[in-house]
Amino acid sequence: MQLNLPSPVQQLIDPIFAEKGLEVYIKRDDLIHPLISGNKWRKLKYLLQKAQSENKSHLVTFGGAYSNHLLATAAAAQFSGLHSTGIVRGEEVSNETLKQCHASGMTLIFTDRESYRDKQALFNHYFKNDADAFFIDEGGASAEGVLGCSELMDELDQEFDHIFCAAGTATTAAGIYQSIKNHELNTQLNIVSALKGGEFLLEEIQKYHSIDERLTLHTNYHFGGYAKSTDELLEFIISFYKQTNILLDPVYTGKMMFALYDLVKRNHLKPGSRILAIHTGGLMGLLGVKEKICKIDPDFKQILEQLCQK
Ligand SMILES: *Cc1c(COP(=O)(O)O)cnc(C)c1O
Numbered sequence: 560m561q562l563n564l565p566s567p568v569q570q571l572i573d574p575i576f577a578e579k580g581l582e583v584y585i586k587r588d589d590l591i592h593p594l595i596s597g598n599k600w601r602k603l604k605y606l607l608q609k610a611q612s613e614n615k616s617h618l619v620t621f622g623g624a625y626s627n628h629l630l631a632t633a634a635a636a637q638f639s640g641l642h643s644t645g646i647v648r649g650e651e652v653s654n655e656t657l658k659q660c661h662a663s664g665m666t667l668i669f670t671d672r673e674s675y676r677d678k679q680a681l682f683n684h685y686f687k688n689d690a691d692a693f694f695i696d697e698g699g700a701s702a703e704g705v706l707g708c709s710e711l712m713d714e715l716d717q718e719f720d721h722i723f724c725a726a727g728t729a730t731t732a733a734g735i736y737q738s739i740k741n742h743e744l745n746t747q748l749n750i751v752s753a754l755k756g757g758e759f760l761l762e763e764i765q766k767y768h769s770i771d772e773r774l775t776l777h778t779n780y781h782f783g784g785y786a787k788s789t790d791e792l793l794e795f796i797i798s799f800y801k802q803t804n805i806l807l808d809p810v811y812t813g814k815m816m817f818a819l820y821d822l823v824k825r826n827h828l829k830p831g832s833r834i835l836a837i838h839t840g841g842l843m844g845l846l847g848v849k850e851k852i853c854k855i856d857p858d859f860k861q862i863l864e865q866l867c868q869k
Contacts, residue, residue: 560638562600563590565714568835571803579823580830584719585805588711589812589840592634594659597840598731599631601707602699607639609703615693617642619686621678624652625786625810627841628698633665642691644668646682648675655846655867698728705767708734711837712742720832723749723819725811725839727785729760733767735837736774744773749822751777751815755784780818786810788848790855792817796845797856806862808844809852815839842866 567590571583588597595603610618618636622629622645629645636643643665647657651669660667674681678696686692695701708731722739726732732750739746752760757778764770782792788809796813800806807813819836822828845852845863853860 560592560595560635562592562595566591566711568715571836573802575820575823579826579828581823581828581832581834583819583823583834583836585836585838586711586715587805587838589806589838589842591840594634594663595631595638596627596842597838598708598711599627599699599840600635601711601734602628602701602704602730603631603635603695604707604710605703606693606695606699606701606707607635607641610641610693611639613693615641615691617644617686617689617691617693618695619644619646619682619692620695620699621646621648621675621681621697623648623786624654625656625844625847626698627656627843629660629665630656630663630843632695632699633660633663636665637663642666644685644692646670646675646678646685648672656843659843698730700728700730700763702767704730705734705737709738709741711735712738715835717833718744719746719835721747721749721828721834723751723815723834723836725753725815725837726750726757726760727753727811729763731837731839732760733764736764736768736770739773740768740771746773748774749777749818750774751780751818753781753785753811753814755781755787757781777818777822780814780821782814786844786847788813788851790851793848793852793855795820797852797859800862805838806842806845807838808841809848810844811841812838 566588576583620632
């Protein structure tokens with residue numbers, strides 16, 4: 560398996576950053592691997608090691624129909640010679656993400672939303688008697704996932720005043736925060752919730768660490784909720800791409816970067832600050848807004864077709 564690690568850090572050039580006296584960089588975890596992109600590789604790394612050390616040959620995990628985590632798990636299992644099963648929330652559907660999961664050898668089981676709530680019960684229902692089965696929580700949320708994500712920080716060769724990161728389960732954020740605390744860095748971690756009602760994310764992080772003033776949770780950039788988007792968000796993603804040649808996804812990284820720009824415009828970031836945005840990947844999410852985004856900018860059709868061919 561070819562992984563592009565350490566992932567590159569690039570400076571983002573935009574007149575607004577110069578005007579506000581800020582240096583802004585982006586860590587391109589989206590370039591780690593086309594299918595196991597971004598934080599998903601980091602979250603799976605130690606889970607895979609644990610499965611293998613326990614001689615488990617069958618990864619079982621959970622996600623929605625557009626889950627980047629399902630896709631990453633399917634691909635990682637295939638590369639490691641393991642079986643995989645994805646338990647998918649909701650009635651049976653088909654889309655690029657699920658097709659790719661299937662192509663990577665993943666068995667898909669669709670389940671109603673009510674049953675989906677209790678992952679452990681679902682696992683027991685299907686795999687109680689399968690000694691090879693290894694449980695991986697939705698989104699890879701786990702102490703192993705936190706540890707893997709904390710390694711992102713070891714790859715940096717300079718310190719930052721602010722780090723921005725999108726959150727779904729906040730496992731990635733917990734990993735970054737772990738490293739900030741362990742290395743006693745003076746870095747402010749800005750977590751941007753991709754979901755409505757993201758206040759619960761603080762509790763998720765507190766499962767791993769006590770929280771201090773170096774952590775800020777932004778809950779107002781969800782654009783209607785998880786996997787919801789607005790024309791304003793999609794227009795931002797288009798203009799960011801034109802400015803930087805970097806694609807963002809509408810579920811996570813688009814919202815994170817929108818928040819960063821918004822806080823810059825509102826002068827919430829002190830002049831002289833050095834800022835790092837984590838590009839956690841997830842570009843397949845763009846396929847979920849294909850029609851909407853192509854309606855705004857027909858040029859995006861070609862860009863999205865290239866995504867499908869990867
Ligand atoms: C899954 C995902 C996230 C969320 O990561 P958590 O560790 O669950 O908070 C963020 N960005 C992208 C692109 C993702 O696919």
